[in-house]
Amino acid sequence: MNARRVYVGGDDDSQEQTQKSGHAYAKLSGGSLGGLLLDVTGWSPEEREEGALLITDKGLYGPGGRAFYAPGTADIDGPFLWHGDTP
Known part of the structure; x- marks a missing residue:
């Protein structure tokens, strides 16, 4: 497995992890967290379809802001696309 960086919350690079065997990952595409997993x-399929608001200091709202990522169209197993930032 080619290890890639995994989002673990916030933007402290020292907290970033690499992939673990047996785990499922969605690639984050676009926005301030693009490229992370x-x-x-x-x-659940419903949770994946809903997406996630992820904490990031690198987004439009700076410290404490969040970036919204969700799968595109009906492909819940595809990448999570950036849909914007929120305070």
């Missing part, structure tokens, strides 16, 4: 192990 999101661990979706154990998420």
